[in-house]
Amino acid sequence: MSDTNSYSIRVEPTKQSRLSQVDFNNLKFGQIMSDHMLVANYDNGAWTDVSIVPYGDLQISPAMSSLHYGQAIFEGVKAYKYADETVSVFRPDQNWERLNKSAKRLQMPEVPQEIFLEGLKQLLKIDKQWIPSIEGTSLYIRPFMFGTEPALGVHASASYKFIIITCPVGAYYSQPISLKVETYYTRAVSGGVGFSKNAGNYALSLYPTQLANEEGYDQIMWTDAAEHKYIEEAGTANLIFRIGDSIITPHGETILHGVTRRTIMELAEKWGYTTEQRNVSVAELIDGIKNGTVTEAFAAGTAATVTHISRIGFEGQDYELPPVEGREFSNKVFDYLNQLRYGKIEDPFGWNFIV
Numbered sequence: 001m002s003d004t005n006s007y008s009i010r011v012e013p014t015k016q017s018r019l020s021q022v023d024f025n026n027l028k029f030g031q032i033m034s035d036h037m038l039v040a041n042y043d044n045g046a047w048t049d050v051s052i053v054p055y056g057d058l059q060i061s062p063a064m065s066s067l068h069y070g071q072a073i074f075e076g077v078k079a080y081k082y083a084d085e086t087v088s089v090f091r092p093d094q095n096w097e098r099l100n101k102s103a104k105r106l107q108m109p110e111v112p113q114e115i116f117l118e119g120l121k122q123l124l125k126i127d128k129q130w131i132p133s134i135e136g137t138s139l140y141i142r143p144f145m146f147g148t149e150p151a152l153g154v155h156a157s158a159s160y161k162f163i164i165i166t167c168p169v170g171a172y173y174s175q176p177i178s179l180k181v182e183t184y185y186t187r188a189v190s191g192g193v194g195f196s197k198n199a200g201n202y203a204l205s206l207y208p209t210q211l212a213n214e215e216g217y218d219q220i221m222w223t224d225a226a227e228h229k230y231i232e233e234a235g236t237a238n239l240i241f242r243i244g245d246s247i248i249t250p251h252g253e254t255i256l257h258g259v260t261r262r263t264i265m266e267l268a269e270k271w272g273y274t275t276e277q278r279n280v281s282v283a284e285l286i287d288g289i290k291n292g293t294v295t296e297a298f299a300a301g302t303a304a305t306v307t308h309i310s311r312i313g314f315e316g317q318d319y320e321l322p323p324v325e326g327r328e329f330s331n332k333v334f335d336y337l338n339q340l341r342y343g344k345i346e347d348p349f350g351w352n353f354i355v
């Protein structure tokens, strides 16, 4: 990590903390923001005014370019508090790298590591009280960037804001989910923006997801744009399967390369499982469920780490997966990551970024 300190971060503490009004036993995801936010502006080719200020509304122009042309990207990260009050963020360097990959694809400026990581560190120090400590809880961190130029010409915005806001999130007990294999709508195409974490990828998923919900499924299983034969990912999370003795995840530029997916595949390899990153066809999955070789299937993402999949719908037919209790790998990896992130076990990989 860089230790040059070329950006001085101005800190303006809140005069009125909202902390005492928060019911930490009843947190709805993403609704209560911590007292402070980090804001940096990009103007005339350089990042300036890096500051930590009270969380609050922004003033924007109606002509702000990102509202019209969509230069908007984001990240999702989590911070955890150990029993001894140590604060740890899970692999934020990966999020910083991914943010900059998204930025490049959308013709946006890169955010220096120092603003992202050092800024985050300082933000978490000032809002340390907002990080809940009960096991299963965490502080969700949302870094994001968008074009701010007040002009309607179609071109890359000349100015940007990079902001980090955070919110405490309650213990998340995710129920197993059902997925509908999507065979008409498309999330991403090769040469497109599927690998980037940009706002538009979510906008386009909402309508097809609503249709899937109306048919009784929780989420969509996206398939490739050309043939709708190969599995890509779930709505907001990557997919990992255990087929035979192999831990398998789809690959390629049309999926978002999740930090959780990467972490889980790295662990699988370390633990001696066979791992494969390759095309997985819907037919392979359905056949495997029918003949019993698909023993585990789950979605992997920062929100819930591991969300078991209980049922998959394809062409009007439902396929049930084996009971969650018997899923050896996914339960093991979920427990391991929980312990690691709360500092209960050694961190041999250096994944915990201590604040």
Ligand SMILES: *Cc1c(COP(=O)(O)O)cnc(C)c1O
Binding pocket: 076, 197, 233, 234, 235, 236, 237, 238, 256, 257, 258, 259, 260, 261, 300, 301, 302, 303
């Ligand atoms: C963020 C995201 C994921 C999961 O990524 P993590 O880094 O593991 O949180 C997967 N798919 C999509 C579309 C995403 O936006």
